[in-house]
Amino acid sequence: MNEEKKDHKKEGFEPKIVGFLCNWCSYAGADLAGTSRIQYPPNVRIIRVMCSGSVDSMYILRALLEGADGVFVGGCHPGDCHYIDGNYKARRRMVLLENILGTLGLEKERVWLRWISASEGQKFADTMKEMTEAIQKLGPNPIAKHWNL
Amino acid sequence: MEDEKKMTNKVLKVNDNDVVKSTNEFLRQLLASGKIQALLVQQSTSSKKVAFPVLISDSKKLQADIAAPVLPVSTASIVSKITKVQPPAKPIGVVMRPCQIRALIELVKLNQASLSNIVIIGVDCPGTFPINTYSEFPEKLTPTQFLLETLTKHSDEAKKYLRSSCKICKDPIPTHADIVLGFYGADIQKEIIVEAHSDVGKDLVKELPLEDEKEGKGREKAVKEIREEKNKKRAAFLKEKEEIKGIEKIAEFFDTCVNCHNCRQACPICYCKECLFDSSVFDAEAYKFIRKANVKGLFKMPPDALLFQLGRMNHMILSCVECGLCEQACPNNIPLMDVFIPVAENAQKEFDYYPGKDTAEKIPMIVYREDEFLEVGEK
Numbered sequence: 472m473n474e475e476k477k478d479h480k481k482e483g484f485e486p487k488i489v490g491f492l493c494n495w496c497s498y499a500g501a502d503l504a505g506t507s508r509i510q511y512p513p514n515v516r517i518i519r520v521m522c523s524g525s526v527d528s529m530y531i532l533r534a535l536l537e538g539a540d541g542v543f544v545g546g547c548h549p550g551d552c553h554y555i556d557g558n559y560k561a562r563r564r565m566v567l568l569e570n571i572l573g574t575l576g577l578e579k580e581r582v583w584l585r586w587i588s589a590s591e592g593q594k595f596a597d598t599m600k601e602m603t604e605a606i607q608k609l610g611p612n613p614i615a616k617h618w619n620l
Numbered sequence: 621m622e623d624e625k626k627m628t629n630k631v632l633k634v635n636d637n638d639v640v641k642s643t644n645e646f647l648r649q650l651l652a653s654g655k656i657q658a659l660l661v662q663q664s665t666s667s668k669k670v671a672f673p674v675l676i677s678d679s680k681k682l683q684a685d686i687a688a689p690v691l692p693v694s695t696a697s698i699v700s701k702i703t704k705v706q707p708p709a710k711p712i713g714v715v716m717r718p719c720q721i722r723a724l725i726e727l728v729k730l731n732q733a734s735l736s737n738i739v740i741i742g743v744d745c746p747g748t749f750p751i752n753t754y755s756e757f758p759e760k761l762t763p764t765q766f767l768l769e770t771l772t773k774h775s776d777e778a779k780k781y782l783r784s785s786c787k788i789c790k791d792p793i794p795t796h797a798d799i800v801l802g803f804y805g806a807d808i809q810k811e812i813i814v815e816a817h818s819d820v821g822k823d824l825v826k827e828l829p830l831e832d833e834k835e836g837k838g839r840e841k842a843v844k845e846i847r848e849e850k851n852k853k854r855a856a857f858l859k860e861k862e863e864i865k866g867i868e869k870i871a872e873f874f875d876t877c878v879n880c881h882n883c884r885q886a887c888p889i890c891y892c893k894e895c896l897f898d899s900s901v902f903d904a905e906a907y908k909f910i911r912k913a914n915v916k917g918l919f920k921m922p923p924d925a926l927l928f929q930l931g932r933m934n935h936m937i938l939s940c941v942e943c944g945l946c947e948q949a950c951p952n953n954i955p956l957m958d959v960f961i962p963v964a965e966n967a968q969k970e971f972d973y974y975p976g977k978d979t980a981e982k983i984p985m986i987v988y989r990e991d992e993f994l995e996v997g998e999k
Contacts, residue, residue: 528934529896529927529931529934529935532927532930532931532934533924533927536924536926536927536930537912537915538915546997549990549997550990556988558997559988559989559990560985560986560988562988562992562993562997563971563984563985563988563993564985565993565996565997566970566971566993566996567934567937567938567967567970567971567984567985568934569996570937570963570966570967570970571930571933571934571937573865573966574864574865574870574959574962574963575865575866575867575930576865576866576867576868576869576870577867584996584997585997585998586997586998613867614867615915615916616916617867617871617916618916618917618918618919618920619871619875619919619920620871620919620920620925620926620927
């Protein structure tokens with residue numbers, strides 16, 4: 472397709488990313504990035520959730536169907552979950568979701584699951600930069616223009 | 621699971637070439653023996669338009685038609701209804717098709733049904749016809765007679781009328797049953813195979829007038845053949861439907877969905893008392909609808925029809941037993957299995973999970989291993 476050849480970044484495409492961050496680690500990590508005045512792209516819209524394991528894939532699907540270009544889910548490092556095993560379950564859900572994304576013809580690279588602890592402000596900023604650039608390369612979410620869903 | 625070595629094989633004589641009458645008599649004697657207090661079995665309704673499951677305690681009133689090729693509702697859901705609040709104190713026999721047994725096992729894992737005092741009588745399933753064309757059959761034969769006749773003749777005539785999920789059935793032979801009534805490998809004009817797979821099953825059939833099987837080999841071979849045949853068809857189906865992928869094709873596929881949720885109602889796995897999609901989660905102020913319209917310029921109403929399909933898929937697909945009741949329930953004839961079976965196949969493979977195989981196996985979404993799927997998440 473022609474669209475793939477376009478350089479979306481040069482065209483000034485600013486992806487919209489919905490970020491679900493767990494209260495105990497990733498959200499605190501994002502907070503630390505802010506209080507430490509670390510700069511990162513403003514493309515992510517953060518939603519605080521109690522645990523990465525509480526993010527039903529439904530929320531992710533809805534964000535994508537409504538036109539979000541990417542979805543980020545941040546949880547505690549494996550073994551560190553405040554609820555013991557929520558992040559392991561989140562990981563299994565992600566595997567299942569990838570199958571459904573495949574049916575929709577969406578790149579699985581649009582949905583990221585990363586482990587970011589409360590002390591990793593720099594890592595959060597770096598990850599956001601990395602993801603924004605990756606989605607810029609992928610281009611806009613092809614679903615966004617469909618109204619008959 | 622059944623222990624094949626301990627299994628006892630008997631045959632039930634079929635009199636006057638009448639499978640329905642002979643199996644009915646078998647079940648009547650089973651019920652009259654007093655070892656089970658009731659029987660859940662399908663029986664043709666007085667209109668003859670359909671056969672419905674009935675819960676019957678009076679053996680004199682039994683007019684079971686275990687071969688009636690129709691599945692109006694999920695038998696697994698019915699067993700769930702009977703056992704969920706409190707399982708029976710004395711055994712109940714439930715006559716079920718293989719797909720419904722698999723669904724029941726899934727419901728047990730989901731804590732929505734109990735197998736306590738439930739005696740599963742599995743029936744070989746040659747397939748079912750869609751409920752809305754079922755009554756159109758009788759020219760001279762009833763649907764049951766038509767189906768049984770094609771079975772005896774080994775003809776393919778009935779196959780074209782089968783529901784699409786039956787054409788590519790995952791496994792038409794009952795597993796996890798206490799007693800199996802087998803058509804495959806038997807000359808059904810003369811006899812039907814009766815296998816007892818558990819102690820309960822053996823105890824139930826031991827006093828019934830059954831004959832010992834003369835040669836057991838025929839059954840094994842026939843079972844293997846039919847499984848291979850269905851597997852081959854299923855593989856071809858999966859290959860054929862591979863192309864229904866991508867937002868254009870998926871949007872087109874679900875285009876006629878009116879978001880009625882009938883598929884969810886018919887699905888044995890969708891057990892939630894209050895579905896997320898019936899809740900107030902999606903209620904919103906007018907300005908939010910306008911805002912949504914502003915994003916794309918316009919959007920189809922009612923909203924979230926595709927989200928419902930994908931959300932439901934995400935919630936139940938790992939337990940999907942491919943009974944096809946969702947498809948039968950669709951008022952607009954969306955061939956749901958075309959999309960659901962390929963996703964089920966891939967997702968279940970991913971977790972090495974076979975729904976309905978074993979009650980001891982846990983639903984994949986509630987268990988995990990620390991060292992799995994390491995490529996998901998941190999790269």
